[in-house]
Amino acid sequence: MLRLRTKKRRSSPPGRRSCVEDIPGEAQPEPPSPTRVALYPYDPHTGEEIEREEVVKGYEYERGRFVTFTAEELKALNVESSKIIDLETFVPRAEVDPIYFSTPYYLYPDGRIAEETFGVIGAMREADRVGIGRVTLSRRERLVMVEPRDAGLVLITLRAAEELRTPSFAKADTAVDADMVAVASMIIKPRGGHFDRPRSGTVIRRHCAS
Numbered sequence: 001m002l003r004l005r006t007k008k009r010r011s012s013p014p015g016r017r018s019c020v021e022d023i024p025g026e027a028q029p030e031p032p033s034p035t036r037v038a039l040y041p042y043d044p045h046t047g048e049e050i051e052r053e054e055v056v057k058g059y060e061y062e063r064g065r066f067v068t069f070t071a072e073e074l075k076a077l078n079v080e081s082s083k084i085i086d087l088e089t090f091v092p093r094a095e096v097d098p099i100y101f102s103t104p105y106y107l108y109p110d111g112r113i114a115e116e117t118f119g120v121i122g123a124m125r126e127a128d129r130v131g132i133g134r135v136t137l138s139r140r141e142r143l144v145m146v147e148p149r150d151a152g153l154v155l156i157t158l159r160a161a162e163e164l165r166t167p168s169f170a171k172a173d174t175a176v177d178a179d180m181v182a183v184a185s186m187i188i189k190p191r192g193g194h195f196d197r198p199r200s201g202t203v204i205r206r207h208c209a210s
Contacts, residue, residue, distance in 0.1 A: 085155065087133035087146060096130060096145055100158045107146070107153040121148045132158075 041050045058068040085107075109115040124130065130147040135155070143158045 085133055085135045085144065085146065087131035089132050090124070090127070090129040091132055093128055093130050093147065096132075099164060100161075101145075102157040102159050105155045105157075106149075107155050118153070121151075121153060124148050 041052065041055050042048060043050060056068045056070075057074065058066040060066050109118055125148040130145050132143070132145055134141055135144050136142070137157070143160065145156045145158055146153055147156070148154075
């Protein structure tokens, strides 16, 4: 959130509270009864309270630089949600890095035409390809991937490249010691298993070494 300064407000540093000294032998005041908490916007750097009329919505297009929007402008940007998925291209499944995956959804046909559309499932499965396209969800157009799953389809919303942080892994300057690789292999092999559906508790099933 952004704010437009109109006039200076009194400082109200966060974290201030009153306390009562605990004096042995003396009756202590009754604890206060529960009450509603009122939240007010404030400057996180100075603790200065801000009037709600000063708070506006905006977008940070560069670090420290913002463009603001009025309520009317935001309303004009709203896009109605749609049940139509516009698949633009079909790509090999292996080319889609899971790091871009966001939220999965099961797809079900809605009407006879949609049922006929499900006929492409077999072709996608045989070609080991997935569909990449767009759909409007919650008034926002999202990039999505559609892939076959059993007798149906799964839609996964995709994150944009700008939403991901660039990795900064350090490159190894020395060759890996062959003996260390052998030791690591001896540790990994008896712990081999299969990925199972995540539950509270065990996530993998391990093979028992003979």
